[in-house]
Amino acid sequence: MGVGFELFKDAVVWEEVEVLNLSGKPYTVFTPYSKAWKAKTIPAPRPKFPARNLKSEISVFKSDALPKSPDECGYPLTQTIPPGGERAALELLRKFMAAPVYEYGTARNFPAVDGGSNLSPHLRAGTIGIRTILAELAKAREKAAPAQKPSCEVFLNELIWREFYAQVLHNFPHVTRGAFRPEYDALKWSDNQEHFAAWCEGKTGYPIVDAAMRCLNATGTMHNRLRMIVAMFLTKDLMVNWQLGERYFMRQLVDGDMAANNGGWQWSAGTGTDAAPYFRIFNPVSQAEKFDAEGKFVRHWIPELKDFSDDLVHQPWENPLLLSRSKYCPRIVLHEEQRDLCLAMFKAVKGDLKT
Ligand SMILES: Cc1cc2nc3c(=O)[nH]c(=O)nc-3n(C[C@H](O)[C@H](O)[C@H](O)COP(=O)(O)OP(=O)(O)OC[C@H]3O[C@@H](n4cnc5c(N)ncnc54)[C@H](O)[C@@H]3O)c2cc1C
Structure with a gap:
């Protein structure tokens, strides 16, 4: 249809071989990896594209009605899972940054307390961008009282653990078949x-x-x-x-x-x-x-x-x-x-x- 597109990296901030040690090798220990990760400047989220009326543009595509539930596709779901989609993800982010992030350092350890962001399914599915989360975290950190800043740091570290393991998987793919060692x-x-x-x-x-x-x-x-x-x-x-x-x-x-x-x-x-x-x-x-x-x-x-x-x-x-x-x-x-x-x-x- 003559519509251009661009590809953007968005699963992680720093991928594959973008954070390496001084010998140009991938890190296998978290603390030095996270220091090198933090030394880099985090890019801002991409600006939102202006709203367009896509209805007329996509009307040429004919589609069957989308199934309303997995049952209709023959995959009955036995679990009650959280709502998906970008709206649900942004709502979780908003709620988490409003207060829980400041208690996260301690509250994250107690299963009966909802101390985490619950964003992992969205990060996994790509219904939220990592840079969007980091931009909101930076704002929350600015507002934080001195005693609350360490909690923001702990949350950042968890997001970095995610990237640490992503680069381990890329650089040491044998982990999918057996022990790293x-x-x-x-x-x-x-x-x-x-x-x-x-x-x-x-x-x-x-x-x-x-x-x-x-x-x-x-x-x-x-x-x-x-x-x-x-x-x-x-x-x-x-x-x-x-x-x-x-x-x-x-x-x-x-x-x-x-x-x-x-x-x-x-x-x-x-x-x-x-x-x-x-x-x-x-x-x-x-x-x-x-x-x-x-x-x-x-x-x-x-x-x-x-x-x-x-x-x-x-x-x-x-x-x-x-x-x-x-x-x-x-x-x-x-x-x-x-x-x-x-x-x-x-x-x-x-x-x-x-x-
Ligand atoms: C045995 C085991 C298996 C795990 N399997 C998964 C998995 O399949 N998918 C998954 O996303 N996480 C996994 N984790 C990490 C962690 O348990 C979940 O990311 C976390 O419980 C998700 O809850 P949250 O979104 O409230 O996390 P928060 O505490 O709010 O953390 C924010 C985000 O950081 C990332 N994160 C947090 N902790 C870790 C960690 N230890 N390693 C990597 N990323 C982390 C997640 O994307 C998470 O959403 C596993 C941990 C263990 C010990």
Whole structure:
């Protein structure tokens, strides 16, 4: 139709090989990467195009009516997912920058608090531009009281983590097939399918893990803290290969993103760039007690636990009688025992490791 078009990079601010170290190599550690990222000037969002009446221009295209729901396409949706589209994305951004961004540094850790921006599905789908978010963040930072500025910085760092993992995926594409450090491909993971199924269904007997997985299955989303907890649990307590968890997440998540998901899984498993060291193993009970102290999140997703007091809700096995009366499942493994087995699994390959 003689209508010109231009292409713009918009998934990330700095892509592929735009942030390299002094030797011209890609970064594999986050902190120096983020310093180099921050040293560059962030381009402003593109100005909006003037409104045009496109109706007459596109009337030449004939189309069947668009389906109103996935059911009509033969893909019934089992999850209740958040609204899509640019309008919904801008509304989330507006709400987040109005106040929550100033508490983000702390609030982001608590699953029962809506402390994050919830923008990940939009960033993934491209219904919001990263430079639009950064421009609004810069405005919010200008208005912030001194005590609120660190929260703005934490939020910026999370956006940079996203770009860090995007460039890891580009520069080290072998991460899609195995560990970033290939030595870890020799780990002898468990092939206990029942354990994996229990994890997927939210029936491990560890309330924080099960609540998180039930939330994922029902909504297609999961809080960042919980992603770390369930990923650590699958890889360190159940000793199941992180790649199974990675694949399950990609199938369930509304924000499923190859780079961020792979990075998050390899971080949790201890096999990735700048990952948690393999011997850092989250205790699911103390994590739950710290980040869901009143059991609000857990009780919401596991109604079977409604009769358990706050001090028992994260470890219902401490009251065996009440547990057997409730419909909640017993633990499938004992964390303390699995921890030692897991350390032994890693130590068996560690002898060959250079780092
Ligand atoms: C095992 C595991 C798997 C993950 N899988 C995904 C995934 O498939 N898609 C995805 O977008 N994020 C993933 N993350 C990162 C993080 O959990 C989500 O980005 C975050 O929970 C989204 O919520 P939010 O939009 O409120 O984030 P906010 O806290 O508001 O952060 C703002 C944005 O920064 C980005 N971001 C935040 N944390 C990270 C991070 N650790 N790594 C990369 N980007 C980040 C996201 O785009 C997010 O929308 C994963 C983390 C882990 C530990």
